[in-house]
Amino acid sequence: MKAYIRLTAGLAAIGALTFSIYAVRSQVSAAPDYPNASINAQSPTVVIEIPSGATGSQVGQILFENGVTESALSYFRAAVANTKSAQVAPGAHLLNLKISAKQALLQLLDSNRIPNLIKVFEGAWKSEVKTSLIRYGFSAIEVDRAFSNVELPKGFSDVEGLLFPAQYTFAKGTSALEAVQEMIDRFKAEVSGQNLLAASGKYSPQQLLVIASIVQAEGDSKDFSKVSRVVRNRLEIGMPLQLDSTVHYIKKVRGQIFLSTDSTLIKSAYNTYRKYGLPPTPIGNPGSAAIEGALNPSSGDWLFFITVAPGDTRFTRSNDEFLQWKALYAKNRKAGAFN
Template sequence: MRLLKRLFGVLLLLTALAAAVVAWWLHRPLPLASPSVEFSVESGMSPRQIANGWVAAGVEAPALALYEWFRWSGQARRIRAGSYEIGPGVTPRELLRKMVLGDETLATVRLIEGWTFKQFRAELARAEGLRPTTAAMSDAEIMAALGAPGRHPEGRFFPDTYAYSRGSSDMAVMKRAMRAMERKLAESWAARAESSPLKSPDDALVLASIVEKETGLSSDRAMVSGVFNNRLRIGMPLQTDPTVIYGLGDRYDGNLRKRDLQADTAYNTYTRPGLPPTPIAMPGKASLLAAVQPAATKALYFVSRGDGSSVFSESLNEHNRAVDKYQRKR
């Protein structure tokens, strides 16, 4: 009987010591192979795979110990997929808490107003930690994968700053940007002026892209839109250089020549009335609103002063005088 009591006492002591060691380990900073360690938890990973992954990434601790901690804590099933980064001082308890809360390390990519889809794709390809799943896909294949087969991609993505988990796909960012543009366009179209000559949200998107490219000063957007809305209303050609440049594509070398303005293409708004067939860039929120809420003006012309602002004119004679003053320097 005494022997059993002694054995029981020893067992209790060992259990208490083990508990103390575990408690000490859980509150002790994890040794790291580098100042910071990153690891992406993929959806469907088991606790053992997650523990092994952290050790492989640079956490210098027994993978079995991490695994048993995840399992023993009762929170292993609550670990969220995502990209995580830890630095000096992080304990096993804090590591698990970080993953359970989904406290990810996010990267960002910024898409600029006025960019083309080609520029958009190039920026995504440069984005740190973003998987280039669309690299070998054509524009048409990308749109089909996004659920918009047959739709031209230009202007269909909202320019903004997008945060993403490292290891996310570029397609995921594209999808978010496309959904964002759909929402912003719907909101703008719902707020359109009753007098607007635009016939559809797509018309508004096309015009907004032109306003984006034609406006050097934010405060001029509504007036620029007013000029184009007036021209559309009376059937006058838009005569806007950015559409011609877009139609030239890679043939544009920085100089727009007279022959370019005279060569008839789908995007030449000098030779064809109305809007071009697609947007020519990604318009921002301000240009979307300007397209459907133009300034109340009789102006039919505008010319750049050379400082980003524009001079607006109601008559051709007045416009020609402004061109002589600000462009020809006469």
């Protein structure tokens, strides 16, 4: 997976430090601090809750009151000295007891120490995000209502494609609607999302998001712009897209799955083997790289592409060459290259 992405909304508020650096430097009293602790699986832990909007000094007080640090000020000073302290997320964190302030900060920044962390991976379906939200503690009804009532960008009618891939944690008391809105707002805050929403030309932002979801599902990141070009080339000559990923979306299956002839005959608006044009909605939630690939296709006349082996995706305009590569793919698959 890509590098971890932390929740941005509310993070600035958490990192905001209410005392000036001057005030810290002018403190005449010492800030007691535990030495760096040697931590193992048996080391005692505690789950603390960081409220949304908590200041650096408030976080320090929470750590001190829960026995994590020896003083509130020791954490505050460590936070002032480390700009990454602004990335501490609200919500629950699992920390060790009696550790140094620097260790406490590092643990607060460690996503593996966030219980019930919601991970929206690149290409995740809305149904998969729903499952994650239910595991987090929301009911299915609450999530469905949130999907229906969330505020979407102008011109969009469904959350599919707009639930931005990231790792999310929420402060205690956050509603399902607020959680889903956070994901939508993250999409709107990303440069790639802003570029897509502001796009004009032959394809609308809604269509571009569908293309981005296909690009995410079909290609490796190095090939995103090429896959984008193939999609456009086929659309522009009225050629069906014939993409396995759209059928996988219907069947809700993932991985290198052989697509049977029967599967290509499924009656669905998402079946690009039967239906011309784009699917009616995105087929997943694309990340920034796939969105940029959809917005900026490579130059080329390709109409076909196929991954013949892991990391080896080939592009061509020739159907004959594509069929040769398809035979090579079948040979490699049989030999276990995709296992």
